[in-house]
Amino acid sequence: MNGAKGVNGVAGAKGAEGVNGAEGAKGVIKLLLAEDQGMMRGALALLLGLEDDFEIVAQLGNGDEIVPRALETRPDVALLDIELPGRSGLDAAAALREALPECQVLILTTFGRPGYLRRAMEAGAAGFLVKDGPVEELAVAIRRVLTGERVIDPGLAAAALSAGPNPLTQRERDVLSAAVDGATVADIASKVHLSPATVRNYLSSAIGKTQTRNRMEAVRAARQNGWL
Amino acid sequence: MNGAKGVNGVAGAKGAEGVNGAEGAKGVIKLLLAEDQGMMRGALALLLGLEDDFEIVAQLGNGDEIVPRALETRPDVALLDIELPGRSGLDAAAALREALPECQVLILTTFGRPGYLRRAMEAGAAGFLVKDGPVEELAVAIRRVLTGERVIDPGLAAAALSAGPNPLTQRERDVLSAAVDGATVADIASKVHLSPATVRNYLSSAIGKTQTRNRMEAVRAARQNGWL
DNA sequence: GGATGGCCATGACATTTGTCCCAGGGCCTT
């Protein structure tokens, strides 16, 4: 069996996770990493762990654990995915700013939706990265946000401004969200506790505001813009 | 500025990419990595590069480049994502088996859809991993497929068998694929060059076979099973 | 106080969608 050492090397590095122990160093940057895709999470954790002034104090795949674990481990920077099981990363970001203001939030997402960026900023995030760019960006961004700087993809910022704010009302969002994957009007109505007729009205107005032709196009457009 | 060395360390490792040069070592395993998400691709490349018997001879984010680059760089194992811009990873896998039979294909995907696994096996893939499990799996899997072993998530294999084969005909797949994100019957008809009446017939039969209530549910179900 | 705008609901209406018939042609297997 050739190269088994390498595998162990990889597996061994996982020990960086866990309780934050008695870390005496001064300049160490403590990181929390929330990302649902296991392989991505593991890979990022290992990479960031290679930087000698970074320390991953928590890594998790569930949105609900973010605030508790952050309070427990007191990270300097929280790297949050948006689409997570349980609480959304955007939700958690807002709560985290509240609960632990000294912790900078860096949103790391697959989709550069304008509305996501907008909401991230409103939630008090210090940075917004898409998972496309090179990995090197990540370490750079982490150091930047610690200086108080904001880190945002320039092209995305422009798109967010040009796209304007979310035109949908709360109810329209509710109904549209419930309309994903082909739910019928009756389904939506019972899910949202509204009259079927009302549901159709909201759908109609959402379709109008998104300038689309049917509910599915509306859902798509709304998602595209990060309005859901 | 603290710890800049670390960043450079990360960036520097990228040099592993490129032409395969005059590598004298005997036991080196040459890898091709196709993955569209830049950060994931970079992270995996770096991690795998850390193993001393691995060498990444090509990394790319486009399905169309897979076969050409493989012919150029002659990897021992190709790690392919399924959802890629250009040619699908499954397509490319089949073509690669044809063009470079000595190269083992390892499918690496976000979604553990039963139909994907089935198609991957039919395309001659040697392994099928989902991006959830730990990163360590990856290195292990790579070494396994080189011994001729097949690497498949056991739970997924069971699901693939119980789900049965794809019940949809070619046309039904075409029409259903064209029906994503809310295209109207007329749209689909013109996209597939069929009569609107025919389109509605195919949609109806697809809905029947998937045991759903409308086209969107059918699309969802078909996607879920990897039938598209 | 009045205007505005979101929220909730109805009824009426045209259009779209989904279903069930039907029919012909092509291809493959028995």
Next chain:
DNA sequence: AAGGCCCTGGGACAAATGTCATGGCCATCC
């Protein structure tokens, strides 16, 4: 040759969907 399956179309019909007008209730803002 016969049967089966897929591909392609059409017509008719019921149901679902999208639109519009109208109404009342409640907030907030000027």
